[in-house]
Amino acid sequence: MKLNLKIWRQENNKSKGELRDYEISNITPDMSFLEMMDVLNEELINRNEDPVAFDHDCREGICGSCSMFINGQAHGPDRLVTTCQLHMRKFKDGDTIFIEPFRAKPFPVIKDLVVDRSAFDRIQHAGGYISVNTSGNTQDANAIPIEKRDADKAFDAATCIGCAACVATCKNASAMLFVSAKVSQYSLLPQGKVEATDRVLNMVKQMDEEGFGNCTNTGACEVECPKGISLENIARLNREFLKAKYKSQ
Ligand code: SF4
Numbered sequence: 509m510k511l512n513l514k515i516w517r518q519e520n521n522k523s524k525g526e527l528r529d530y531e532i533s534n535i536t537p538d539m540s541f542l543e544m545m546d547v548l549n550e551e552l553i554n555r556n557e558d559p560v561a562f563d564h565d566c567r568e569g570i571c572g573s574c575s576m577f578i579n580g581q582a583h584g585p586d587r588l589v590t591t592c593q594l595h596m597r598k599f600k601d602g603d604t605i606f607i608e609p610f611r612a613k614p615f616p617v618i619k620d621l622v623v624d625r626s627a628f629d630r631i632q633h634a635g636g637y638i639s640v641n642t643s644g645n646t647q648d649a650n651a652i653p654i655e656k657r658d659a660d661k662a663f664d665a666a667t668c669i670g671c672a673a674c675v676a677t678c679k680n681a682s683a684m685l686f687v688s689a690k691v692s693q694y695s696l697l698p699q700g701k702v703e704a705t706d707r708v709l710n711m712v713k714q715m716d717e718e719g720f721g722n723c724t725n726t727g728a729c730e731v732e733c734p735k736g737i738s739l740e741n742i743a744r745l746n747r748e749f750l751k752a753k754y755k756s757q
């Protein structure tokens with residue numbers, strides 16, 4: 509396959525970025541999107557040009573770092589996959605592909621396609637820990653009966669990989685889907701109930717301080733989320749928040 513790439517190049521947070529054109533050939537349909545980017549970078553290095561900076565780590569859909577906007581969609585045209593799981597067979601020979609960083613005010617561009625998503629880390633830190641007795645007489649987790657429906661929902665929420673596609677897709681740069689997943693994975697389980705009040709209040713406070721917008725009820729986040737995190741979690745976050753507000757007064 510031969511492709512025309514229009515890639516966002518930006519030296520650093522202070523500089524003005526722009527889309528630059530690159531032509532690439534010898535791309536096979538079985539390559540992943542990141543492997544296609546690797547081929548381009550090798551060519552750029554061989555020509556003594558600056559390679560395109562992009563985030564990646566696991567390359568198997570679990571770390572959430574390979575976040576980029578591809579033809580106007582977070583993680584590209586496929587459903588329920590991350591950029592590293594996207595294959596070039598989703599594109600046609602001769603296609604033009606626009607590749608841009610995730611854009612949101614709380615995620616400043618570091619270089620090219622790499623953005624600073626430490627705002628997510630600070631939200632998670634604000635959530636704190638759960639109280640688990642680790643003094644040697646820890647109760648076996650399997651000894652606490654949990655309804656299957658709740659266990660499944662908690663597990664589904666815990667599959668959020670913190671990639672930020674939900675934020676980048678939302679017209680309000682809302683982090684509600686991410687925060688709701690992190691709140692839900694604990695609030696549904698008995699182990700998470702002890703600190704539930706502080707957790708939700710602190711995480712929402714931090715989310716607001718970081719500058720994320722409120723939910724627009726558009727549902728684009730759920731559509732673009734590579735892990736299929738359900739909007740149901742945002743409803744749960746709102747309930748948990750109201751309950752916590754009431755308790756804390
Ligand atoms: S909710 Fe989905 S889109 Fe948002 S950070 Fe988690 S995995 Fe990514």
Ligand code: FES
Nearest residue numbers: 567571572574592
């Ligand atoms: S590189 Fe880890 S999810 Fe894509």
